[in-house]
Each structure stands twice: as C-alpha cells, then as structure tokens.
Amino acid sequence: MISRTDAAILGMLSIEPMSGYDMKKFSEQSLAHFWHESYGNLYPRLKRLEANGMVRGRRERRATAPDATVYRLTAAGKRRFREWLEEDPEPERIRNEMLLKVFFGAQASLELCRDRIVAHRREQETTLERYRAIGDLAAGADDRPDAVFWLMSLRRGILLTEARMRWCDECIRTIDGLNARGDE
Amino acid sequence: MISRTDAAILGMLSIEPMSGYDMKKFSEQSLAHFWHESYGNLYPRLKRLEANGMVRGRRERRATAPDATVYRLTAAGKRRFREWLEEDPEPERIRNEMLLKVFFGAQASLELCRDRIVAHRREQETTLERYRAIGDLAAGADDRPDAVFWLMSLRRGILLTEARMRWCDECIRTIDGLNARGDE
DNA sequence: ACGAGCATGTAACCTGTTACATGATTAG
C-alpha cells in the first residue's frame, strides 16, 4: 500500500536527498506542470515512510539556512519505488471545473463564457513562458541521465498548452460568430 | 458552501430532471471527457441538496424500468447554480501519475517507458473514437441552445487528445533514437 | 427461471487541503 504522494516522495529522494521543505520547492519547480504537494500532506507521509523503513531522516547543518531534517531512500525504499515505477499508472480521474462551466454555458451569458475563455487563454500564455524557462534549466543539465525524461515530460506540457491555446482561439471565433448573427 | 459535485448535480438537473442513477449515466456519457461521479458521492449529496432546498425529489413510475426518485431544481437551486456559474473556476490541481513515471523514467528501463507511451498512445486512439461518436450525437441535437457549448467542450477533448498523440509519437522517436545510438 | 440492467444506499476508509502555530536564520 503506497499512496501517490508516497511515490512522489520516493521519486524525489531517488534524485537527491531532501527535506520536506525541499520537496515542496521541488514539486513547485520541476514537477509543477503535472504534480503538486502540500506541507500538510508531505510531513505526515514522511513520518510514515520512515516508520515503514522506506526513508531515513537525519538532522543536518546547512551552510546558509537553519538546520533541516534531510531524508534519504533506504534500500527497501529504493526497491519499493522501482516496483511502483513498473506498475501501470491508474487512469486519471479528471475533473475540470472550467469545462464544466463551459458545458453549462447556455445557462449564463455568452459574454461570461467568452471572458472566461479569454482569461484561460492568457493563463496558458504565462504557463508556456514558465515552461520555456524550465526547458532552459533542464537543457543545462543534459549530462544527467534523467535529462531526457525531464524534457519529455516538459514537452508534453508545452504541446498540451499550445493545444489549449488553439482551443481558446477557436472558441472565441465561434462565439464572435454567434454574436455577429444575433446582431443582424 | 457548495462542492464541485453539488455544482455538477445542479448543472445536470438544469438540463433535465434526473434520478441519481441517471446522473451517473449522464456523467459517463456526456461529461466523460472532463468529469466523473460515483454513486457513493452522488446519493448522499442529493440528500443534502434536498435538505438545503436546492432540489426536490419525487418518486416516479417509469414506463420500462423500476420506480426512481427523480430530482428537479427548485428556484433556490437554480439561483445557486447560476451564481456558481459566474464564479471563477478554481485552478485545477493536476496530478498525472503517468507523467510522474515518465519523469522518473531514468530509474527504470527505456523499454518500460517506451511500452508505457505506446500504450498511452493506443488509449488516446480509442478516446478519440469515443469523442467522434459523442460529436455525432451532439450534432443531432443542434436545435438545443446548449448544443454549441457541448460541442465546444467536446472540441477541447479532441484537440488535447490529438496533442497527446503527437507527444507520444515524438517520445517514441526520441527513445528509438537513443536506442540506435546505444546499439552502435 | 434467470441474467442484465435499473435503482438506491451506506459504512469504512483514504487522501489531501486549509488554517493555524511556532521558531530559526540571514540579508539588508
């Protein structure tokens, strides 16, 4: 029994020893386009993983910041993570609130729907910029054997974001077309 | 205080009176590409919504099936749903397990990663076929004012699925390229 | 008579979020 959060923790530790705080940062930076974690989940999970012998934490002095409990994978933890890697991922259970609002859009005004999609399109633009920045970062680390995989996962974010932008553009054209008809 | 499930329920009822069972079916058919519901969540929520005066259920005889408790929106429920429609959707908290496995792919074999992506690509193909079927269905109902919105939400599924397929193709090429180098 | 689909529910559980609380260290 290993939760998705447990797997993410083991995965991050497979790259580098980290504190809970570090993991939060890492998820916000490197995993941001497909994963996130909260402290309220991270810390209790770390305790449990340690109790189960998957990780071991050690208090460490840090050069430029307060002490931190840095966790490392144990042999068992490494093994468990590899097992998890081989298991088929369970299908995502998507729940897209914005799309739900679009679907029921007839209940509200066309303007609202249009504004929403314009805002969505703007969000995609900033997202895309963030991806480019991450890409530059990852490209710098291409000596690591991980780099190819990091770039692959990032590439997916880029392609999907571009597709979302195209969708927004289509929708806006459609809505404007409807308005033009209505105004005649 | 209205949960996302509550909103989905009110939304479905804004289209047509339904039983809990009907809602599950509806979510599996018309909302499947961006939403899902389970009985274990639906039924208790319906009770709560009725207690709060948002919906009213009535036992009804059905022509070809057992009796069912069919729910309708009350005036308050309709009002509440419109309010919800106007609120900004909260940002999605994505957690894509497959991508997590790709990201940490260096820890396992290239073959595993490749197989995973090939499987993913196959899933997208069947998904795309399902979308086309839904599209035909929705196109038949274009007298409804909802139809445009249904098609817009569906269109997003199609564009994203196509983008995912392109990503798979790219990845497979990349991986095969790595293998070719390694074999030299 | 029987299987498939219709129909409703609940209890146990897991997962994860939010809000709050606390304190250390360092750069300006």
Added chain:
DNA sequence: CTAATCATGTAACAGGTTACATGCTCGT
C-alpha cells in the same frame, strides 16, 4: 532590527472512492 525565507508540524475537515448490500423489473 526586521522582513523574508527556511523549516516543521498538527488538527479539523472536506471530499470522494470502494466495497458491500439490497431489491425491482424486463426480456428471453
């Protein structure tokens, strides 16, 4: 000195899934 950042935690809660239990009705 003080703001920002580092660092850790917990309690209350919401939200949702799974597994189980039950019974009806229709077509064959």
